[in-house]
Amino acid sequence: MFFYLAFIASGSLGSLIASTQFISSLIKQNPSTDLGETLKSLAIDLAAVALFSFLYSREDSAKKAQLARLSREEGLGNLRGGGAAGGGGGAGEFVAEAFRRSREFAERLVERGVVVVGFATDGESVGFEFGEGEEKLRRLWQLGPVNVPDWAMWLDEQKKLANVPPESPVYISLRMDGRVRGSGVGYPPWNAFVAQLPPVKGLWSGLLDGMDGRVL
Template identity: 30%
Template sequence: MVTSARMTAKEELQRLEDERVNMRAEAEAPFRTLRLVIFGFSVASAGVGTLISLPQLAGALNGGRNAMQVDDVLTNLAINIGAVTIFAFLFRQDWKAREKQLVRLGRESALASQRVLLANGKRRTLRDLQGTSRCVLLAGTPSQVAASLAAAEPYREQLLQRGVFIVPVPIFDEPASSSGSGGDEQQGQQQQAAATIPPLERGDLRWRGEAQQLQGYKQWFQDQLSFSSSKVTSDTGLYVGLRLDGRVRASGMGGAPWARMVAELAPLEGESKWAGMLDGFDGDSAPR
C-alpha cells in the first residue's frame, strides 16, 4: 500500500509537471492548436473532395449521362490533391515544431526542479528563483568552475544589478573508481569541489549558490548534450544562462562571457533600469 501511494504521488507530480509544460507551450504559441485544427480539417475536407472526384472522373471518361465535363473534373481533382498536399505539409511542420517545443520545455522544467543551497542556508529550486534572478550554471571540473567564477568577480556589481545568480556545478572529473556507489561518487565530487571553489559567505546571498544533488544536474547536462554534436572533455567546461522566466537564453563551451552579459542584459536595479526601448528582453550572450 505504501509503494502504491508513493507511485500515485509520483504520477500526480508528473501530471502537474506535464500540465505546466503544456500551459507554457500554449502561452508561447497561442494559435498553434487552432492552426493544427484548421490544417487537419482542411486535409480531411480536401481528401473527401478527392474521393468524390474519382467516381466523377470515371463517369466523365465513360461519357455517362449527366456526367461533368472531363476538364472540370480534372480541375477539381487537381485543386483537392493540391490542397491535401499543402495542408498536410503545413500540419506536419507545425506538429514537428510543437514536439520540439515540448521537448525543450520539458528539459527546462527538469532543470528548474534542481535544487540550490543559498548563502543563508536555505535550499531552493531554480524555479523558486525565477522572476528575480537570471541564473548562470557553470559546469565542468572544479578547477574550470572556479576559474569561471573568479573571472566573474571584476563584473560582480554590474552582474548583481542585472540579477545574475551563479550556480557552480562541478560534475566532471569524477573519482577514478567506477565501482563505488552513487552516494560515494557524489560525495567525492563535493569534496573535490570544496578544495577549489570558495565556500559560500553571507554576502553571497544574491551572488551565487551551491548546487545540491549533483547527480541530477549531471543527468540534465548529459541529456542536454545528447541533442548537440559538441562533446565536453577534460579540457572544456560548459555554461548555461537562464532568462528571468527560466528559459535557456544562452549556452556554450568554456567559461561564461561575463563582459557580454553585462553589455546585453538590462539592469534590474540602479539608475539605468529600463533605460532603453528593448530593456527587459533577455538577449543572446553566446560568444561569436
C-alpha cells in the same frame, strides 16, 4: 491543428471523388464530362491537402519543441542551488577558468541580478580565491548545486538531446522568471550578459527585471 486535419480530410475526400470521376470519364469516354474542370478540381484538392499537411506538420513540430522546452525547464526548476560557491558546467579546471574570466565583469553582472550556480561535472572541488575588494565577485559565485546526482543526470540528458559530447563544458542562462534564455558549449559569455541584460536598479527596475525577452 483540428481545423488543419479537417481541411486535410475534406481535401482528400474531394481528391478521391475527382480522381474517380476523371478515371471513369476516361474509361467510358463520356464527352458530357468536362475533363478540364475535373482536373482543375483535382489540382485544387491536392494543393489544399499539401498545404494543410505542411501547416499541420509545422504546428506539430512547434508543439513538440514547446513541450520539450517546458520539460527541460521543469526538470531544471526541480534542481536546487545553495550554500557556498561550487563548480560550473564542466570539469573543475573549466569552472576555475570561467571564474577568472568573470572577474572583470563581476560588478556589472551583480548589478544585473546575475548569480552563478557552479557545477564541476568531474566531481573536482573548486576553490575560489577572492581578493581584497572583490565582494561583488563573491556574491556572483555564492551558490553551488544541491543534490549533485540530480544535476548530473539533468545535464547529461540535455547534452544527449543537443548532441553535445558528454565531456564538453556547457553553460545555461536563465531569466529571473526561471525560463531558459540561452545555452551553449564553452565559457559563459559574460560580456554578452552585461550588454544584453538591464540593471535591476534605477530606471530599469520593476517586474521585468532581468528579462530581456530572449527565450529559447
